[in-house]
Amino acid sequence: MTITADLPVSPAQRRSAELERQLAADPGRFRVLTGDRPTGALHLGHYFGTLQNRVRLQDLGVDVFVLVADYQVLTDRDVAERLTEHVEGLLLDYLAVGIDPARATVFNHSAVPALNQLMLPFLSLVSVAELGRNPTVKDEIAHSRQAAVSGLMYTYPVHQAADILFCKGNVVPVGQDQLPHLEITRTVARRFNERYGAVFPEPDALLSAAPLLLGTDATKMSKSRGNAIALGADADETARLIKGATTDAERHITYEPERRPGVAGLVLLAALCLDRDPSELAEEIGNGGASGLKLTVTDAVNTRMAPIRARRAEYARDMGYVRGVLRAGNERANAVAEATLREVREAMGMFR
Known part of the structure; x- marks a missing residue:
């Protein structure tokens, strides 16, 4: 990311710039967690905003985990519609843009039980007031498609903390508006370590330098607004x-x-x-x-x-291979998650 001298630079931007230097110098030190909710087709905004960067980090030699966040579809929806179709579409897009399953781990929430089980101890580390003050949660509640706000909406940042910390991710590519979510993750990691002993890193934000790409109606390109050009469009x-x-x-x-x-x-x-x-x-x-x-x-x-x-x-033309990519990624993600959960149980003194 380029930082210009004539603009004010925030601490998050300075740290992100330093992270870029460290990533280039020693990529093997880092594990990145990133991903998407399978709610529709990925589009050019995703390509220039996040997908290119994932491939860049993968090619640098960073250990990249890519999450298909199928459980989080229900955050602002009453049901998960056309879920299989959307998951397969994500997988096709990932492979097409250059995500390499030999160098990146592609997995989905519902196939990794130990990841989701981490939510239980993590929820004990944050208060309801802290979750309610989260500006990203407030915005998501305002734009929710649900008749009433579900408990999953409030726990969304803690679920994201589990996503990041199950694999001990130490770098998370985010936009400026997602920094409050990442701060919850850092809080969870810090409080767990203080209470039970050092287990988790406090992940840093790698701020996106991608400009906002508008859709065909001159508003932000979005799956839900019908203004996007899908990666799969001919x-x-x-x-x-x-x-x-x-x-x-x-x-x-x-x-x-x-x-x-x-x-x-x-x-x-x-x-x-x-x-x-x-x-x-x-x-x-x-x-x-x-x-x-x-x-x-x-x-x-x-x-x-x-x-x-x-x-x-x-x-x-070979969906068997595509589904196999997800199965292999889920197998690796399960092994990582189960190891982390064992470590958490031991740190907490849980009886086995």
Whole structure:
């Protein structure tokens, strides 16, 4: 992550920058936990926001655990709809973008009982008031799809703590808005160590440097808003979605995210696909107008995504292999989780 001298730098940003240096120097010291809820298709926002970074860390030599958070689908939903379809879609996307099951562990919540059992002692280490004050929980409650807030919503940060600490993850890639969740994990680790003896690391945040990618309606690209371009979309579907994207009445194309979010969002998408500076790209399109911009974006996206789509289609022809990736990842995750749970029980003096 690049930190500019003319902007205020937070302690979290300074620590993240230092982490990047340490990761490059000695990647074998680190274990990363990251993942997704299987609630729909992954899209370009996920690709540029998180998926590329996972592959980068994997390729550095960091031990990467990728969680398919199937239990957490129920955090803000009454039922988990089309769960098998969504899990398989995640697996296809992971493999297509370059997650290597020989170097990364892909697993799902419901297949690792010992991970979920860690929630019980962890819940004893935080108060209801602390969970209720968590700003991320407040936001999730405000946008919940449930008629009433479930207990799982309040315990969501503690479940995430179990996700991270079961494998003794010491680095977690997050956005700025997810720092409160990670702070709960750090609190749980610290309090457990103080009460029972040193077992867990206090994980650090690796802040994402990825810019916010807008959807076709000029708001944040999201599975639930119907404004996303899925990784699995073909070239024609991608062209159709971009053609219908929100722009504005000004013909000359500029990159002004505050004043022209729709236009700027499209410019940024093309720039990310082309590894170009968005301001320079906008200047190059210039008087081409919205139609010229959309043609540029369509070509850029389809060119960048073509090899990923080809790999995804190839993996989709052998779903037995894809499901086997998850089974193998679950086997490793179970071994790690059971070892950690044994250590926790011993530290707590549990009778066996």
